[in-house]
Amino acid sequence: MTRFIVRRLLLLIPILIGLTLLIFVFIHLLPGDPATTILGERATPENYARVRAALGLDLPLHEQYLRYMGGLLRGDLGRSFITNRDVVADFAQRFPATIELALAAMLFAVTVGIPLGMITAKRRATWVDQLGTVGSLIGISIPIFFLGLMLKYLFAIQFPVLPSEGRIDLAMQTFPRTTNLLVIDALIALDFRGLLDVARHLVLPAIALGTIPLAIIMRITRASVIDVINEDYVRTARAKGLPERMIDGRHVLRNALLPVVTVIGLQIGLLLGGAILTETIFAWPGVGRWIYDAVTTRDYAVIQSGVLLLALIFVVVNLVVDVSYALLNPRIRHS
């Protein structure tokens, strides 16, 4: 097991180096440069040269890359070319917002998706199953931005019952932001009005972002449960006359969840990509929108570090999924 993990960790190194190189080269292919961005209409040749020099953009490409990698190894990802803020600090400040949204979306997807998958599998080929299958297909086919717009229109404009902008009613937030995961912060402060407000702000974006994972999880759960139900040991258990509920819990679900865990892990990338759209629609101050803005303003420092950090998280999550899969599944562990 240890060898398996170590091997996977070592594999990370070339991926990350390749990624930095790829991002670096790619960014320098983008037209325009931050010097023009910073200077705007007041760009004179002298100003331009001075800003380029200040940003280190006049160095040869390989030197810029080495400088960047050097900083990376020291944990210094530089400062935004536009705001002059520390990139790591800004990422750290925004990432909890994205994580909170992604976790809420995943929570929604899992708590609704797995039971629905179970139910449709156990009632295979009934109208419940048909309905569930059609529903999940529609769920997969709805673009986040359309679902988000509809939710926003219905529940924030037509029937204004839920907030649709930002993470919290700023006038109400009185608790300190220790973790910047506002649910946790409100809990720490035992501020239940605040907690309710945070939860209300999470509802619409989490549904918008969580619907596709929900549909996928439901489908996988259904397929997996159907497979497991037909396995010998379940039939044996049933033949032994074990109560249905016990069979479901002990035998079916535990074994059927293996592929579901993998799929949940794979959804992380989808969630981070979808976050760009969700954060745009619901004015959510997270990482996705931050990087999108950086691309449009050519804020190289933010793009390269932001994408790298996101990719790093994605890769690590995948690793964790692989390892937990190996832990859950003895067949992989022993091979």
Added chain:
Amino acid sequence: MTSRLWLSLLAVFALVVGACGTQVPASPPAGTPGAQTPGAGETPGTGQTPGTEQTPGTGATPDTGATPDTGATPGTGATPGAGEPQTGGTLVFGGSRLAASLDPALTSDGESFRILQQVYEPLVDLAEGSVSEIVGVLAESWEGEPAGTTWTFNLREGVTFHDGTPLNAEAVVANFERWNTFPEEMQPNAYYIGAVFGGFGENSIIESVEATDDMTVTVTLRRPKADFLQGIALTPFSIVSPAVLEEMNAADPVAGTFSTEPSQGGTGPFRWDSYTPDESAQLVRNEDYWGDPSEGPFLDRLIIQPIPNPSARLQALQAPGGVAGIDLVAPTEYEIVENDPNLELVERLSYNTLYLGINPTATEDGPLSDVRVRQAVAHALNREALIEPFYGGRGSVADIFMPPTSGWYEQVSAGVPTYEYNVDRARELLADAGYGPDNPPQVQFWYPTEVTRPYMPDPQGLAEATITMLEEAGFEVTTGSAIWGTEYIPAATTAQYDMYWLGWTGDYDDPWNWYGYHFDLRNGEPNQQFNCDPEGLREAFETANTSYEFDERAAAFNEVARIIHENACFVTMVHGDTALAFEPHVEGYVPAPTGSESFKGVWLSQDQ
């Protein structure tokens, strides 16, 4: 007038484009003796600070025309009997962005000013709601001449910075020295400083700044600067506690935190509580504010929340709780605000113009170098039709560049050719120029993205409609778009686009600020943004620039306007409206045509 002075003036005006039409009132061009008049009208909620000494030279000339004032828009809670201001409460205000930098000296846009001007204060400022009247802030009085080189400021007694250190002459001297010695890599961002002072170090017009006594500062200039006082009234020239500057390494572009973290270095009615990029700027009341407590500040806490999309801003305002005021309401949504009993619309006086820029040299030997083709463009555009769908019926067609709210409008617009919507006439002009259906004039049209401006609430929508109109008249149009700050403005102003949107918000009421800024010579050459140099224009400008009396000056600029519009150097489109919206319990907000307002006098009529 020396060309250097002109240059520095040009730089000041260039800023304003940089500020995306933030409308920071600059001063009139030197040579226009006191083109600005005091008396911005009755600004509700503001009294002139008693004991303010008027600068000799400002407002010395008789009325040069009515300055746009805020009299038309009474602000929130203007109704009599709104009651005495109450202290307390939290106001969440929705702007479109947060600050670009937290160091006032390094900012140049209205969204930054909105936040920083609550915390930091300059020596002098424009009176609330006015675009011309200068009042003392940290300086109680001052002496100086627009044509002179010595300015003396007598500081206000008993002012302390938020960190508890006192405001004194030394602190002011330290700030002037800081502005003059910005490290090179920070100079591009200290844009206002460089523009108003003409540069840094040896290039700066500041020769010396001395603490004549504990509360008196004498500034000596290397050469006269007529708009010196107006220049240092801008938010970037705010006085910051020297102790804070030192503690936060403000001079260090790498390790300094003054530009990224909130500081306690201001003197303003509010002080920093916290700043979270993309989420909120939170300010709390300065209990030790130097001003008369009956004039504010009243709010316990002021929170600025960034919401870029105008419709989303309105939705946030309408949602229960939370945001209680927003800026730049989409004009098409004014009606929603007016029909909502829980909302109040506060309009700013319209003092801006959208124009369709034309550059005959962007494409070599392109069709637009023919004046008939440019006139055909003007006739092809149904400007009236744009008002309802895009400006919610609130704007007005711009016959000339200056808006009717200007005191100069009547004289300057008299007899200037206007272009009515007439597709047949456009086709005729194109035919005269040798174009027809088989041989259509090919032009590119550009519009900006990621932006709404007071004169341009929906650049893309306006572009779509305009392109269709041009096609109708027989043009073959290719479209391009670019991000406003990053690519669009530099390209549009350096002759890279055939046709494009830009606009202008006036900084003060003088025709030079409109026509001169755009079409007067720069370094002896026509402004490359338009490359428009028709016969007689240079002479007309020469006359106008040396005319000081109102009638004479108005007549001279009337001639300038006539030549420019006759040659269709650009097509003026629409004067837009801008407005804020508030929940009814927000009182005391005074709108300014400049778009930059203090929250000092704002209060909440019941605790929500």
Added chain:
Amino acid sequence: MTAAAATAPAEERSIGLWRDAFHRLRRHPGAITGGAMVLMMVLAAVFAPQLATHDPVRGDLANSYIPPLTGDHLFGTNVQGQDVFSRIVYGARLTLGIAVMSVTIGVLVGVFFGALAGYFRGWVDGLIMRMVDIMLSVPGLLLAIAVVAWLGRGVVQIAIAIALINIPIFARILRGSLLALREADYVIAARAVGVRGPALLLRHMLPNAMGPLIVQATLALGTAVIDAAALGFLGLGPPDPRTPEWGVMLADTYRFLSRAPYLAFFPGIAIVITVLGFNLLGDALRESLDPRLRR
């Protein structure tokens, strides 16, 4: 899989498989529904000029915000006075065009690299698969945004950006199939009779690895439609802002959501129908081609 099939020539074998799959597909309810949905959009795309009642690009400001089912405006008009129905119909043309173009590029390039990796193994495989890992570690939409920012806005650029998301996916799938096929009886048999190199790859292995690719390509068409609309929604659509692209149309409504919500409905539903069609079809294909279900 029968022993007879395994020894039969590859082409014949795969024809049998395809015919079989097609028969199953025709009776599959999902395939019929999905096929009908896709067919509807394809017909709309092909006959857009005949179906459209108005110019999809040029509007008339005098006719802005006409509600649906008024006069000859089936779906109403937008702020520009453009007819929404005509724009939806022409939008099908654009959207399907981008989807087909991007998936074609994705399949061709992905198959090329997947075949290289699966055939040569060794360091070629290692290198290609690491590249695939790297590309898959960046969220797809972010990759597409960056590519459009780099190449500029335009239909072809959008198609390339979306193709780039697909390339690693197709490469990985094909490589997986090829690795499995190396051990297949008929490949071993072909190798035993001396078939080597490209001939083995092209004539014996590739045709039999097509099943999963076709399924993935069908599903990818659906994702491509969503991704193209997402780019349009984020303001990275084709340069002419009047272009009737569904994502652009949705983004336009976002600015006026409280004023005319119906404007969001039509392009949104069009996207859902198209994507749902491809997803139904892809699922049905997967089930038809799945050997496990052929028992």
